[in-house]
Amino acid sequence: MAKLILSMDGLVLKEIPLSKERTTIGRKPHNDIQIDNLAVSGEHAVIVTILADSFLEDLGSTNGTFVNGKTVKKHFLQSNDVIELGKYKLKYVSEVLPGAAKAVDFEKTMVLRPGAMKKPPAPQPHAAAGAPHGSADTMPTGVGQAAGAPAAAGAPKTHSDTQVGMAPLAGATPAAAPPAGVTTPAAAPPAPAAPMRRAMLQLLSGANAGKELELTKPLTTLGKPGVQVAVITRRPQGFFITHVEGANKPTVNGKTIELQAHALNDRDLIELAGVKVEFFFKT
Amino acid sequence: MDLSQALEIASHTDPGMVRSHNEDSIASIAEKGLVVLADGMGGYNAGEVASGMATTVLTTELRQLLEKHAPHEVDPQSGKKAAQKMLQEQVAKANTSIYQASQSQPQYAGMGTTLVVALFYDNKMMVAHIGDSRLYRMRGDEFSQVTKDHSLLQEQMDAGMLTKEQAKHSSNKNLVTRALGIDPAVEAEIHEYDTRPGDIYLLCSDGLSDMVSDDDIGMALQALGASPNLAAQQLVQMANDNGGRDNVSVILVKILREYPAGHGLASRIFRWFR
Numbered sequence: 001m002a003k004l005i006l007s008m009d010g011l012v013l014k015e016i017p018l019s020k021e022r023t024t025i026g027r028k029p030h031n032d033i034q035i036d037n038l039a040v041s042g043e044h045a046v047i048v049t050i051l052a053d054s055f056l057e058d059l060g061s062t063n064g065t066f067v068n069g070k071t072v073k074k075h076f077l078q079s080n081d082v083i084e085l086g087k088y089k090l091k092y093v094s095e096v097l098p099g100a101a102k103a104v105d106f107e108k109t110m111v112l113r114p115g116a117m118k119k120p121p122a123p124q125p126h127a128a129a130g131a132p133h134g135s136a137d138t139m140p141t142g143v144g145q146a147a148g149a150p151a152a153a154g155a156p157k158t159h160s161d162t163q164v165g166m167a168p169l170a171g172a173t174p175a176a177a178p179p180a181g182v183t184t185p186a187a188a189p190p191a192p193a194a195p196m197r198r199a200m201l202q203l204l205s206g207a208n209a210g211k212e213l214e215l216t217k218p219l220t221t222l223g224k225p226g227v228q229v230a231v232i233t234r235r236p237q238g239f240f241i242t243h244v245e246g247a248n249k250p251t252v253n254g255k256t257i258e259l260q261a262h263a264l265n266d267r268d269l270i271e272l273a274g275v276k277v278e279f280f281f282k283t
Numbered sequence: 284m285d286l287s288q289a290l291e292i293a294s295h296t297d298p299g300m301v302r303s304h305n306e307d308s309i310a311s312i313a314e315k316g317l318v319v320l321a322d323g324m325g326g327y328n329a330g331e332v333a334s335g336m337a338t339t340v341l342t343t344e345l346r347q348l349l350e351k352h353a354p355h356e357v358d359p360q361s362g363k364k365a366a367q368k369m370l371q372e373q374v375a376k377a378n379t380s381i382y383q384a385s386q387s388q389p390q391y392a393g394m395g396t397t398l399v400v401a402l403f404y405d406n407k408m409m410v411a412h413i414g415d416s417r418l419y420r421m422r423g424d425e426f427s428q429v430t431k432d433h434s435l436l437q438e439q440m441d442a443g444m445l446t447k448e449q450a451k452h453s454s455n456k457n458l459v460t461r462a463l464g465i466d467p468a469v470e471a472e473i474h475e476y477d478t479r480p481g482d483i484y485l486l487c488s489d490g491l492s493d494m495v496s497d498d499d500i501g502m503a504l505q506a507l508g509a510s511p512n513l514a515a516q517q518l519v520q521m522a523n524d525n526g527g528r529d530n531v532s533v534i535l536v537k538i539l540r541e542y543p544a545g546h547g548l549a550s551r552i553f554r555w556f557r
Binding site for chain 2: 050
């Protein structure tokens with residue numbers, strides 16, 4: 001279960017487990033966490049806990065609520081966030097228990113049935129922002145990268161790591177198991193892959209000979225649509241080239257590749273649609 | 284009407300890197316323009332049983348119904364298209380079958396499944412879904428999610444509690460608010476969409492959408508759209524490369540050409556002259 005550690009001037013005063021769906025914070029005595037200080041409003045803020053996630057909401061306090069130094073109206077709490085109210089500090093800690101097996105169980109899809117929990121709190125108008133969309137960048141030679149945000153290249157990995165890191169605390173919360181939940185044999189999640197080597201392509205022939213392109217995306221397409229297209233995939237194991245369309249398959253070091261993905265090695269020479277391209281690892 | 288010339292269907296399913304068995308189930312009937320994907324849940328083998336029942340009931344029942352009725356015909360009483368009525372009724376039937384099995388046999392207690400079904404006809408598709416299995420569309424350069432999950436996370440996003448970015452880090456990813464076979468009755472969300480030649484539709488279980496970002500899925504479809512089979516393999520591989528913590532299933536439907544339904548003799552002659 002997540003908890004809050006109340007402190008003032010570096011002195012720990014109290015630990016408060018977030019056992020309720022709503023934990024109120026304020027100066028008045030009816031609050032779950034009473035802080036008797038004039039800088040704190042009567043009803044200052046509330047923490048709404050839904051299963052393993054906690055949300056902090058300012059209740060229109062006079063002096064405001066700060067998280068990690070920034071004023072917030074509504075905030076999705078992450079472990080080790082520090083909430084400041086006047087001189088007081090509340091550190092949010094979601095406990096991570098050893099035992100990843102539990103975490104895997106929790107990842108199973110489960111049904112949340114009506115009545116299993118109360119309705120989430122009222123909508124908040126000012127918390128909506130779509131993820132920015134990437135645009136395609138294309139090199140003028142028929143060698144182009146598929147559309148997608150450049151920053152997304154490393155995203156799947158970090159996303160996966162975050163979840164493994166967060167999941168145990170979910171498993172540790174007894175309230176986190178809805179009634180319809182079912183457990184299954186668990187296996188340890190795979191270890192995150194080693195950091196990827198960076199790889200480049202250099203055009204050796206054609207009008208843009210000499211141009212270089214770094215393979216930052218999971219997929220990079222080569223060739224001309226409708227004529228001959230191949231794709232280079234970036235995987236934890238390395239880089240692979242696969243034939244996609246066209247009567248002719250690309251060649252690697254003079255040899256035509258088969259239908260399945262072909263692993264690329266440093267300084268491999270790829271030829272397709274009449275263009276020579278060199279693949280190499282960046283040092 | 285045979286749709287197998289108008290639609291190219293490719294699918295792939297994999298238990299993933301962590302799970303020992305595959306609780307997803309997929310089925311398709313190319314000539315009828317029907318694709319079904321279900322992601323089962325429940326102890327031991329019950330998840331597979333539930334998803335398997337869902338796909339079997341829907342494919343066998345709909346195959347028979349589609350022999351007799353044209354999906355684009357409008358029912359004069361309800362004003363609804365036959366396709367909508369068929370899906371509604373057969374989803375209800377699948378629900379009843381799974382629910383009764385889970386009630387009568389203790390080893391199946393509490394089993395259920397998500398579902399996403401698409402029926403293609405008359406340059407349109409009727410999509411029914413329950414739970415967090417999704418349907419995406421690739422049209423030109425634009426990749427978008429068509430179905431909206433029935434999940435806690437989606438409800439929190441709708442309520443403005445979470446942004447899309449925050450939702451990626453939520454630990455409540457796996458809670459669905461609607462599933463097939465859990466309650467005596469369930470309502471599928473059913474909508475009709477226009478399709479265009481060149482469109483690629485992706486049906487997938489959460490094993491893909493949780494492991495691979497939408498941007499990367501879109502990129503794979505963009506790059507490999509010419510070969511749906513390769514794209515299906517690639518998507519599953521990407522999910523597994525990212526950890527593959529759940530079963531991964533994908534069905535891709537590429538619209539090769541128009542497939543208007545014959546609305547009687549007059550329209551058929553008209554089209555012939557065009």
